[in-house]
Amino acid sequence: MAPIKDLISKFSDFKNNKKLIISSAVLALVLFSAVVGIAVTKSNQTKNQKIPTLTPTSHAVLKSVCSSTLYPELCFSAVAATGKKLTSDKDVIEASLNLTTNAVKHNYFAVKKLITKRKGLTAREVTALHDCLEIIDETLDELHVALEDLDQYPKGKSLRKHADDLKTLISSAITNQGTCLDGFSYDKADRKLRKALLKGQVHVEHMCSNALAMIKNMTETDIAKFELKDKSSSTKNRKLKEELTDDLDGEGWPNWLSIGDRRLLQGSTGVNADATVAADGSGDFTTVAAAVAAAPEKSNKRYVIHIKAGVYRENVEVSKKKKNIMFLGDGRGKTIITGKRNVVDGSTTFHSATVAAVGERFLARDITFQNTAGPSKHQAVALRVGSDFSAFYNCDMLAYQDTLYVHSNRQFFVKCHIAGTVDFIFGNAAAVLQDCVINARRPNSNQKNMVTAQGRSDPNQNTGIVIQNCKIGATSDLMAVKGSFSTYLGRPWKQYSRTVIMQSDISDVIRPEGWLEWSGDFALDTLTYREYLNRGAGSGTANRVKWKGYQVITNVTEAQQYTAGQFIGGEGWLGSTGFPFSLSL
Numbered sequence: 001m002a003p004i005k006d007l008i009s010k011f012s013d014f015k016n017n018k019k020l021i022i023s024s025a026v027l028a029l030v031l032f033s034a035v036v037g038i039a040v041t042k043s044n045q046t047k048n049q050k051i052p053t054l055t056p057t058s059h060a061v062l063k064s065v066c067s068s069t070l071y072p073e074l075c076f077s078a079v080a081a082t083g084k085k086l087t088s089d090k091d092v093i094e095a096s097l098n099l100t101t102n103a104v105k106h107n108y109f110a111v112k113k114l115i116t117k118r119k120g121l122t123a124r125e126v127t128a129l130h131d132c133l134e135i136i137d138e139t140l141d142e143l144h145v146a147l148e149d150l151d152q153y154p155k156g157k158s159l160r161k162h163a164d165d166l167k168t169l170i171s172s173a174i175t176n177q178g179t180c181l182d183g184f185s186y187d188k189a190d191r192k193l194r195k196a197l198l199k200g201q202v203h204v205e206h207m208c209s210n211a212l213a214m215i216k217n218m219t220e221t222d223i224a225k226f227e228l229k230d231k232s233s234s235t236k237n238r239k240l241k242e243e244l245t246d247d248l249d250g251e252g253w254p255n256w257l258s259i260g261d262r263r264l265l266q267g268s269t270g271v272n273a274d275a276t277v278a279a280d281g282s283g284d285f286t287t288v289a290a291a292v293a294a295a296p297e298k299s300n301k302r303y304v305i306h307i308k309a310g311v312y313r314e315n316v317e318v319s320k321k322k323k324n325i326m327f328l329g330d331g332r333g334k335t336i337i338t339g340k341r342n343v344v345d346g347s348t349t350f351h352s353a354t355v356a357a358v359g360e361r362f363l364a365r366d367i368t369f370q371n372t373a374g375p376s377k378h379q380a381v382a383l384r385v386g387s388d389f390s391a392f393y394n395c396d397m398l399a400y401q402d403t404l405y406v407h408s409n410r411q412f413f414v415k416c417h418i419a420g421t422v423d424f425i426f427g428n429a430a431a432v433l434q435d436c437v438i439n440a441r442r443p444n445s446n447q448k449n450m451v452t453a454q455g456r457s458d459p460n461q462n463t464g465i466v467i468q469n470c471k472i473g474a475t476s477d478l479m480a481v482k483g484s485f486s487t488y489l490g491r492p493w494k495q496y497s498r499t500v501i502m503q504s505d506i507s508d509v510i511r512p513e514g515w516l517e518w519s520g521d522f523a524l525d526t527l528t529y530r531e532y533l534n535r536g537a538g539s540g541t542a543n544r545v546k547w548k549g550y551q552v553i554t555n556v557t558e559a560q561q562y563t564a565g566q567f568i569g570g571e572g573w574l575g576s577t578g579f580p581f582s583l584s585l
Helices: 004-011 018-050 056-066 072-080 089-117 123-152 159-182 188-228 234-244 259-266 288-294 556-560
Strands: 275-277 303-307 310-313 316-318 325-329 335-339 355-357 363-365 368-371 383-385 390-393 396-398 404-406 410-414 417-420 425-427 430-434 437-440 449-454 464-468 471-474 487-490 498-502 528-532 550-552
Touching: 056 072, 056 089, 056 188, 072 089, 072 188, 089 123, 089 188, 123 159, 123 188, 159 188, 259 325, 259 363, 259 390, 275 288, 288 303, 288 316, 437 449, 449 464, 449 498, 487 498
Parallel strands: 275 303, 303 325, 310 335, 316 355, 325 363, 335 368, 355 383, 363 390, 368 396, 383 404, 390 410, 396 417, 404 425, 410 430, 417 437, 425 449, 430 464, 437 471, 449 487, 464 498, 498 528, 528 550
Antiparallel strands: none
16 A cells, blocks of 8 residues: 555646546545544454453343343443442442432533523523432432442341331432423423433433332342241241331331420420520521521431411521421411412422421421412422421411422321312322321312322332321312312322322312323323222212222221331331321221
8 A cells, every 4th residue: 555645746646647546546545444444443442342241140140130120221231331240139239329329420510511501591490400409419318328228238227127218218319300300391491401401310210210129129029038037936036027017106106206206296395495586586586597507417416496476488498408407386377487489480399399398307396388379370389398207297288289299208297287279289208198187279260179199200119198097178268169170189290109098088079080180091000099998078989080090998908008107117217206196097
């Protein structure tokens, strides 16, 4: 092959020799192809050198563990690319969670870039992007804690506790991805940003889904093995009972509430407040937000903020760093925290909350949480809760559309009053409402009332809304015209929506069919809607919907799985609040 400089020389005489031109062109093409071929070969060699090869054992373990997931190809390809030695389910889950953490970090910087580089953003789009940053930050914490918990597995705590905690953490992480995207669903302009974020958020959601499926399979398998092991040994049987039923409490509270916290919630003993809020200036602070800001971060001790009677017109966020905070009011209807953020005026649903409780183990007693935006302003949240092991006693949640946002994690509500119109109890927490009064209000003339809109998007999530021993009815303004408005127990917000109504008094404000479609036949086969031993004029099930996902529970054993003891169980959390509760039927 001729050197390049010779080809250049020949090309300079092209006017005098057309054949030489053609010949030289051919030579140049051959030379170019050879160079490219060498480069491609080297590139492929480099790529091949970077692709690790799994040992036969690792390959078999990975293939087996990924078979339990919803996205097995993604599970296998992602973990295989790490080249790590894999000997157990735990190894695969750990590798998957580490990869997911990296993907979440990538999404964080992608959102930051949109905020700083994208021009012409509306105020709501900026708010939605900042919502995403907050949610992504929480997801990183959840994945970090999950990895720490996995590292200790199966030691340190019971198998049941490990299972509950790990499933809750990853269920919350999945929910967060959808919440970020939901912030860009209000108009056409929003959808452009949604499209920019969609691929990254969905990838993380699928990675989290795989991790959740693997965790569920691993823990359930280990629990089953433990149950079968040495059944003849009475000592081990006693240990097994302790391992598998430590979420129960004889007085009917989930055990994650300590005796001390239970007393605080019930008010059975005097409460010494760490800070006092008073609108008239007689306390340490005049606003609730200021008192929260001054509270210690990541505290292991209960920090009580007494909020004196008065109306506090503000938006309050108890962030993830503010743990073990308690709001103690002077009575619902007396201590009122009120706001009016809403979607119509430019907020997101997530950001519209008058009070947002995110920090772990948040408690509230004797307070009214309110959003006064009204039915024409659409989504306008009074209270949003993402706090794990949170509980509310004798509180009001008053608004119209989207009153109570049970966003994520484990939550308990007892003797509360919740009122609203469209989807007024919604979200994807594992939430139990017990001994509450739940009232639909009069909506706009073109609206229907739905008590619940549960948002479980993955069949392995341990989430759902359980309403037990409550009164479901209507406020006086709706009762007077109840024939003019349709009210339902709920509708499926997401694919695997799960809601259970049991042992409750249901008034005739509820339509005979009970439940409403979201859109056509969406989720009707995959949802889980259950009713058990309800009473009242609206409780008849003869004319209920005929969906595949709807059933009337007739077996007490099935009903038991939705009680506070089992559905939001765990060690020692409800027993600490001081609120009255029931763990069983």
